[in-house]
Amino acid sequence: MKSLKESLIRWRRRPWIWSFLGAILIWVLAVGLAGGHGGWSVFTTALAFSAFTVLVGLGQMFVITLGPGNIDLSLPANIGLASAVAMKVMDGSDARIAIGLGAAILAGLLIGLANYALIRVLRIPPLIATLSSSFVIRSVGISYGRGLQIKPPQAFADVVLTRIGGISLPALLVLLMSIFAGVVLARTVYGRSVLAVGQNARAARLAGLPVGLVRLATYALCGALGGLCGALLAGFTGGSSLDVGAEYLLTSIAVVVIGGTSVAGGLANVPGLWGAALMLFLTATLLNSSGLGVDVRDLMTGLIIIAVITLAGGRRSLR
Amino acid sequence: MNAVVKSGPSKLWTDQNRRFDPRRLFRSALPGLSLLIVLAAIYDFNPRAISYFGFNLMLNLAVPVALATAAQLCIIAVSDLDLSIGAYVGFIACVTTTWLPTTPLLGTAAILASIVAYGALGALVHWRQLPSIVVTLGMSFVWLGLALFVRPQPGGLSPVWLSTFMGLHVPYVPFPIVAAVVLAIVLHLVLMNTAFGAVLRGAGGNATAVGRSGWSLLRIKATAYAMAGVLGSLAGLSLVGVSSSADANMANGYTLLSIAGAILGGAEFIGGRISPIGAVMGALTLQLATVALNFFQLPEVFPGFRIPPEWQVGAQGIILIVILAIRALINRGEA
Numbered sequence: 001m002k003s004l005k006e007s008l009i010r011w012r013r014r015p016w017i018w019s020f021l022g023a024i025l026i027w028v029l030a031v032g033l034a035g036g037h038g039g040w041s042v043f044t045t046a047l048a049f050s051a052f053t054v055l056v057g058l059g060q061m062f063v064i065t066l067g068p069g070n071i072d073l074s075l076p077a078n079i080g081l082a083s084a085v086a087m088k089v090m091d092g093s094d095a096r097i098a099i100g101l102g103a104a105i106l107a108g109l110l111i112g113l114a115n116y117a118l119i120r121v122l123r124i125p126p127l128i129a130t131l132s133s134s135f136v137i138r139s140v141g142i143s144y145g146r147g148l149q150i151k152p153p154q155a156f157a158d159v160v161l162t163r164i165g166g167i168s169l170p171a172l173l174v175l176l177m178s179i180f181a182g183v184v185l186a187r188t189v190y191g192r193s194v195l196a197v198g199q200n201a202r203a204a205r206l207a208g209l210p211v212g213l214v215r216l217a218t219y220a221l222c223g224a225l226g227g228l229c230g231a232l233l234a235g236f237t238g239g240s241s242l243d244v245g246a247e248y249l250l251t252s253i254a255v256v257v258i259g260g261t262s263v264a265g266g267l268a269n270v271p272g273l274w275g276a277a278l279m280l281f282l283t284a285t286l287l288n289s290s291g292l293g294v295d296v297r298d299l300m301t302g303l304i305i306i307a308v309i310t311l312a313g314g315r316r317s318l319r
Numbered sequence: 320m321n322a323v324v325k326s327g328p329s330k331l332w333t334d335q336n337r338r339f340d341p342r343r344l345f346r347s348a349l350p351g352l353s354l355l356i357v358l359a360a361i362y363d364f365n366p367r368a369i370s371y372f373g374f375n376l377m378l379n380l381a382v383p384v385a386l387a388t389a390a391q392l393c394i395i396a397v398s399d400l401d402l403s404i405g406a407y408v409g410f411i412a413c414v415t416t417t418w419l420p421t422t423p424l425l426g427t428a429a430i431l432a433s434i435v436a437y438g439a440l441g442a443l444v445h446w447r448q449l450p451s452i453v454v455t456l457g458m459s460f461v462w463l464g465l466a467l468f469v470r471p472q473p474g475g476l477s478p479v480w481l482s483t484f485m486g487l488h489v490p491y492v493p494f495p496i497v498a499a500v501v502l503a504i505v506l507h508l509v510l511m512n513t514a515f516g517a518v519l520r521g522a523g524g525n526a527t528a529v530g531r532s533g534w535s536l537l538r539i540k541a542t543a544y545a546m547a548g549v550l551g552s553l554a555g556l557s558l559v560g561v562s563s564s565a566d567a568n569m570a571n572g573y574t575l576l577s578i579a580g581a582i583l584g585g586a587e588f589i590g591g592r593i594s595p596i597g598a599v600m601g602a603l604t605l606q607l608a609t610v611a612l613n614f615f616q617l618p619e620v621f622p623g624f625r626i627p628p629e630w631q632v633g634a635q636g637i638i639l640i641v642i643l644a645i646r647a648l649i650n651r652g653e654a
Contacts (some may be wrong), residue, residue: 069588073575118640123647127400131575132636132643139633251344253456263450268590295467302460309453310443 018308019275023149026282033290040166042285048168050277054237055174055229056248057255057273058181059222063126064256066218067198067265074130075226075252077137078111079245082230084145087152087240094155101231108227112220119219120212141242149239160235170232175274180268183217186272194218198265251280254301258308331334334496346649350584350597353642354604357646361611371493378495380560381606382485383408384555384576385499388584388602389506389595390547391577394512397543398452398523398589404551405574406462412565413466416475423478429469434548441544445537459574466567473566485560493561499599500559506595519543523591579607579639585646608638 027046031039056075082104090100111133118129142225152160162169193214196204205211229248234240249304257263258279259272280301287297361377362369368377387404394401411430418426440458444451487494510516521529522539529537554573559565581603582588584597612634 052334069449122640122644123650124640124643126581127588128579128582128639131579132639135636135639136633139630139636142629142632160410250456250459253453257453257456263453268533293467293471295464295471297464298460298467302462302464305457305460306454309449309457310447 009300014270016269016275018278018311019258019260019272019279022304023275023279023282026133026279026286028281028284030289033286042282044166044168046162046278046281047171048163049172049281050169050274051174051249052229052233053248053255053277053280054178054273055232056226056252057172057259057277058178058270060224060252061179061256061259061261061268061270062194062218063222064253064261064263065194065198065265065268066215067201068263070126070198070215070265071253072112072115072130072219072222072226073249074111074115074134074137076247076249077134077244077246078108078223078226079230079233080242081111081137081141081144082107082227083234083240083244084150084230085227086231087131087234088145088149090153090156090184092151092153094153097153097156100156101228104231105224105227108223108225108230109220110223111226111283112223113216116216116219118172120216138242145242146242149241151239152235156235157238160232170236178270178274185268185270190214190217195266195268198262198268200268201302251277254305255291258305262266263309279302323534339446342542342649346646347585347594347597348603349642349646349649350594350600353583353638354600354607357604357607358436361607364611371491374493374496377607377610378493378603380610381603382498383558383561383570383608384573384580385599385602386550386557387570387573387577388580389502390550390554390580390597391595392506392510392584392595392598393519393543393547394451395578395581395586396523396591396593397439397540398526398591399442399455399540399543400578400588401455401547402452402574403455403459403462404547404554404577405571406459406466407437407548407551408421408558408573409565409567410462410466410469410569411552412559412562412569413470413475413567415559416477416565417469419478419481420476429516430552434545434552437548437551438541438545441542442537444544445540451594453481463567463571468652470552470565470567473564474625475565480562481556481560486559488528489618490535498651499603503596503599510593511593515542520591520593523589523593549632576605577602583639583642605635605638609635 012221025044027039030042031037034042035181046265056079059074060072063070085107086100086104088100089103090096113132115130118124118133119126120130124132151157160168160170164172183191186194193209196207196209197214198210203209204214226245230240230245233244255273255276258276259274260269261267261272283304285299287293287300292311358369367373387408390404391401394404412431414426414429414433418429440454443449444454485494489497510519518529518534519542521540522534522536522543526536529539555570558570562569580602581593581598583601584599584603585594586592586598
């Protein structure tokens with residue numbers, strides 16, 4: 001009896017549980033509205049789309065965990081450019097898929113490094129630095145892509161759209177990456193350093209941690225994940241597009257916050273990303289299928305974000 | 320946390336005693352210098368643009384941008400950030416074109432209620448100690464949703480009085496410049512020259528100290544946000560006055576533009592360090608730079624070097640980076 005109570009308390013302490021409960025509730029509503037049919041397909045579709053949100057959410061989570069002020073606003077431009085780079089390098093040829101993927105990730109990585117260079121060398125706040133760089137990246141994307149929509153190689157599109165037991169391959173990949181990210185955060189020197197810097201950068205520096213290097217690696221990681229997301233999205237949607245990343249500006253931040261990661265930094269939560277991403281996608285599905293328009297969907301998304309952050313409390317919970 | 324400590328009373332005191340520091344002078348002149356450089360560049364492209372009609376045309380959209388920047392400045396003054404101002408300006412524009420011409424009472428009530436909502440948001444941010452970025456991020460969805468509800472399709476009508484006012488022809492000086500100057504002066508007087516403004520900025524610099532000396536931080540935050548709501552509403556109204564139709568997404572870019580303008584104008588993200596006149600100049604600079612890049616297709620920066628059209632967005636980013644880099648250099652010397 002006691003152990004049950006203890007485990008209940010332990011479960012309640014996990015903030016990500018709420019995003020999953022919310023996702024399940026909305027899933028039940030959505031399936032109920034459809035007359036109890038298609039529950040599995042609604043779930044697998046949600047998984048397939050959430051995978052991309054979680055992928056960029058992972059990068060954004062690492063950056064936000066670095067502490068107050070740290071944020072990457074260049075992700076949408078990054079995703080758009082990377083999708084163009086991937087498609088152009090692959091050039092519709094199955095043999096060049098690996099090179100294209102590598103090129104997209106490299107492009108993202110370079111963007112991350114450039115972001116950190118702006119932050120560090122010019123001492124610009126991350127918000128403004130990544131905002132300014134996103135303008136520049138967008139122009140690079142326009143002049144590089146020239147508005148062409150290049151089709152992905154058939155094999156690449158097939159792989160990205162493959163479903164194993166109903167679950168899409170990108171979702172499985174991102175699931176593995178999430179587990180890996182969780183292990184990195186909890187068990188590696190780099191992961192622990194990110195948390196330490198986020199909790200108190202001054203203390204971390206005095207403790208001898210290479211704070212600058214940790215930040216550099218984190219922005220680079222976030223950029224690389226954005227690059228990978230761009231390449232996968234191009235395969236998923238059947239071609240590169242500069243606007244493919246537009247929706248990920250706000251959703252990448254939203255899933256991090258709803259998922260229980262502390263906005264004040266120093267406290268990350270990987271499972272919550274999935275719960276939040278599924279919840280947002282299922283909310284959109286539910287509102288779409290119940291005939292309500294995009295206006296109600298936006299309104300609900302906003303109210304959910306505010307409700308979650310109000311209930312979870314802000315900086316106070318950290319102290 | 321460091322910055323809060325840095326901008327404590329002792330720092331303020333020494334600042335006042337270093338009035339003749341050339342670096343500080345250069346720093347505060349930077350927004351004006353940037354504006355002059357952009358003006359000089361425009362004159363170089365086309366001397367006729369620097370005229371009464373040229374300015375009327377180029378600064379057409381500067382009034383709403385400057386008002387949105389002023390709104391953002393009120394939030395930055397209390398060390399918060401507003402990621403919803405663009406969506407809010409769009410929402411107000413939708414309300415203005417949909418309800419104000421036909422049912423003015425409903426329209427006015429909606430705008431007043433939104434301002435109250437803004438103030439309540441500030442109270443919520445203080446009460447629950449929430450990060451403003453996340454709350455206003457959520458609000459940006461809310462305003463966008465409401466805007467789409469009010470006006471699902473772009474279009475609508477501008478109230479006649481509004482278009483007349485925004486199309487006002489002032490003799491000798493173009494109307495947008497008059498409006499910008501009035502805005503800068505009023506904002507400067509309220510934020511920099513009144514006791515209330517000092518308390519507001521104080522709350523941005525050291526909230527604990529202001530709270531301990533007996534001011535209600537809740538009221539300060541709510542007032543700052545409500546002021547942003549008022550200025551944001553004016554931005555929406557003036558935007559309709561200029562463009563005479565509305566679309567829920569029409570002002571989304573204002574969020575980032577307003578932050579950039581305020582920062583260009585010399586504001587710091589934390590510590591309640593702001594400059595209202597600089598912010599208005601920053602907004603004008605960004606607006607003129609955008610217009611210059613749009614109007615004069617393929618402007619020739621150096622002989623033989625033209626900016627391709629796809630680099631117009633990028634040029635904005637580069638302008639921002641360059642000006643911030645110069646400021647970082649000055650700050651480094653100062654420290």
